Structures are given as C-alpha cells and as structure tokens.
Amino acid sequence: MSNFPPQGSLRQLQDFVAEVEIELGFQNTTVAQKCLLLAEEVGELIKSLRKSHLGMRLGSPGYVPDPEAELADVLFVALGIANRLNIDLEQALVKKAALAAERSWS
Template sequence: MKPLPPGPLNLAQIQEYVAKMELERGFANSTTVDQALKLAEETGEVCKAVRKCASLRMDPNSTVGELGAELADVLIYVAAIANREGLDLSQALRDKELVNEKRTWC
C-alpha cells in the first residue's frame, strides 16, 4: 500500500485511505458492531494517554500509548464505521454543525 501523501488530508481522503487499508490488511469483513467496539476501546486508550500527559496517577503496570497515535486509531475506526454505513464524514460534520449552530450553549 502506498504511504499517505505528505501534508494535510481532508476527511474524504482519510475515508478512502482507510477503505483501501482495510482491504489490504484483511479487515474489510469486520462489521460495524466490531468496529464500534474497537472504537470504544481506543477511546479508552486516548483517555489513558491524556492522563499520562496530565501527569495523573495511573496503574504502573498499565501500557499507555502516545496521545497522537491513540487519536489516529480513533480516527481510523471512525472512518471505518462511516465507510461501512456509506456516510460522508464531511457532510455529516456539516449537517451536525447546522444543528449545533441553533443550540443554546451554557
């Protein structure tokens, strides 16, 4: 598989890359449920990395990844779920922000 191109990527490029990556690595048959559960696990790993960055107490036997790597894992699973459900993340973000703009924030 070709490496990602240098520079910023848009959401469509990320979704396309994840689709190709999953095919190449044998993950394309994973269900949305499988991917959602993995996303939840990765979200927990992000929280552990944030704790580490904030110098909060942690289990000394706990394995903690770097925050950037854990966030990248979350992004991969979000893109994978969107791909399985035929969602354009760029459009989903636009649609959600139209709703959020009308909300009252405290």
C-alpha cells in the same frame, strides 16, 4: 501500503482508511466489531491522557503514553465505521455544525 493523502479532505481520509483496511485484510469487520474496537481505542486514549496529562500512576509497567497515536487510532476506526454505514463524514460534520450553530448553549 496506500499513501496517505497530503492535506486531504475528510472524504479522502475515509477512502484511505478503506484502502488500508483492504490491504490489511480488515474489510470484512462488521459495524458491531468496529464499534467495540472504537470503545477500546477510546479507552486507550483516556489511559494515555491519564498518564501524560494528569500524571496518574497506571498499573502498566513500562507503558509510554502517546495521546497522538491513540487519537489517530480513534479517528481511523471512526472513519471505518462511517465507511461501513455509507456515511460521508465530512458532510455529516457540516450538517452537525449547522445544527449546533442554531442551538442555544447556555
């Protein structure tokens, strides 16, 4: 499997995700399919937070919450969506941060 770039940029992470998806045979997954997967992964993150941070009981016996792993899944899928849409997410974040800095947050 591809080696994760040590302290890589977001662009390098996007490239890494693209390589891993090819290696795993997921490169033909559509944007719509990835968006559905993203929703599923966000749900799993919420479930893990309910258990680990709120102490809520879940109807999943033996479920061990791992917010770190679930958040990594969310990022992995989001990067895959950005790749399919040809969005440089690093540049998009910089642009979005600049717009947010100009807004009034009252």
